[in-house]
Amino acid sequence: MKNEGFRYSDCPMHRSMAILGTKWKPIVIYALRERTARFGQLHASIGSISRKVLTTTLKELEQDEVIFREEFKEIPPRVEYSLTERGKALLPIMYELVKWDKEYCEISEHK
Amino acid sequence: MKNEGFRYSDCPMHRSMAILGTKWKPIVIYALRERTARFGQLHASIGSISRKVLTTTLKELEQDEVIFREEFKEIPPRVEYSLTERGKALLPIMYELVKWDKEYCEISEHK
Numbered sequence: 001m002k003n004e005g006f007r008y009s010d011c012p013m014h015r016s017m018a019i020l021g022t023k024w025k026p027i028v029i030y031a032l033r034e035r036t037a038r039f040g041q042l043h044a045s046i047g048s049i050s051r052k053v054l055t056t057t058l059k060e061l062e063q064d065e066v067i068f069r070e071e072f073k074e075i076p077p078r079v080e081y082s083l084t085e086r087g088k089a090l091l092p093i094m095y096e097l098v099k100w101d102k103e104y105c106e107i108s109e110h111k
Numbered sequence: 112m113k114n115e116g117f118r119y120s121d122c123p124m125h126r127s128m129a130i131l132g133t134k135w136k137p138i139v140i141y142a143l144r145e146r147t148a149r150f151g152q153l154h155a156s157i158g159s160i161s162r163k164v165l166t167t168t169l170k171e172l173e174q175d176e177v178i179f180r181e182e183f184k185e186i187p188p189r190v191e192y193s194l195t196e197r198g199k200a201l202l203p204i205m206y207e208l209v210k211w212d213k214e215y216c217e218i219s220e221h222k
Contacts, residue, residue: 012212013141013205014159019216020208023132030124048125086215093211094124096204097131101123104197105130 019064020090024049024057029087030094032067036082066090130175131201135160135168140198141205143178147193177201 009015020026024046031037031045043054058081061067066087072078083091120126131137135157142148142156154165169192172178177198183189194202 009159011138011141012209013138015216016208016212017134017138021134021137023128026132027122027124027128030122048120089211089215093204093207096207097127098123100200100204101127104200105126 019066022057024053025061025066026090026094026097028054028057028061029066029083029090032081032083032087033091033094036070036080038078038080042081061087130177133168135164136172136177137201137205137208139165139168139172140177140194140201143192143194143198144202144205147181147191149189149191153192172198 009018020029027046027049028042031042037045039054039058042058043049043051046054049057058067058069062069062081064086065084068082068084068087070080070082072080120129138157138160139153142153148156150165150169153169154160154162157165160168169178169180173180173192175197176195179193179195179198181191181193183191
C-alpha cells in the first residue's frame with residue numbers, strides 16, 4: 001500500500017491512516033496490549049495472518065515507531081515486540097473500537 | 112481485501128477491521144462528519160482517492176450500514192451520502208485518532 005503521499009498530508013486522518021491503514025495493524029497493536037510477544041506468539045494469537053504479512057506489518061509498525069523490536073543476544077537469539085509510547089497511546093482508541101463493535105455490530109437489532 | 116473470515120471472528124478487533132480495515136474507510140467517514148455529501152463533493156474533499164476506489168469504498172460502507180445512500184428523484188438525479196447511527200458512533204473514535212496524530216506524530220520531538 002503506497003501511503004507515502006499520506007504522510008505529509010494536511011489532514012490528520014490521512015496521516016493517521018498512513019501509519020494504521022491496513023486491517024492488520026490495529027489487530028497487531030491490540031494483540032500487544034498487555035504483554036510483549038515473540039513472532040511465533042503473535043502469529044498464534046492473531047491466527048489468520050500469514051507469516052509474510054505479519055513480518056511486513058511488524059516491520060512497518062517498527063519503522064513508524066508504534067512498536068519496539070528488542071533483540072536478546074541469546075542462543076538461540078530471541079526477539080520480542082512491544083508497544084512504544086506512541087503505540088500505547090493508541091490503546092484507548094482500540095478499546096473504544098471494541099466498545100463500538102459490541103454496541104453496534106454484535107446485536108442484530110442494531111443492524 | 113477479503114474480510115469475510117473476519118466478520119465472524121471471536122475477536123472484536125478482527126470484526127471491526129472487517130468493516131473499517133482499509134486506509135480509505137476512516138477517511139471517508141471523517142469526510143462525512145459534519146454534512147451529507149454527493150459523490151463529487153467527497154471526491155474533491157478527499158483529494159487523492161480515485162473515483163473507482165471511492166465507489167467501492169462507499170458501496171462497502173453502505174453494505175455495512177456505516178453510511179446511508181439517499182437517492183433524490185430529480186432531474187438530473189441526485190445522490191447524497193451521510194453517516195448512519197452506527198457510522199456517527201465512530202466519530203468520537205476518529206477525533207481521538209486525530210488527537211493522537213497531533214500529539215504523537217506531528218511534533219518531531221516525539222518521533
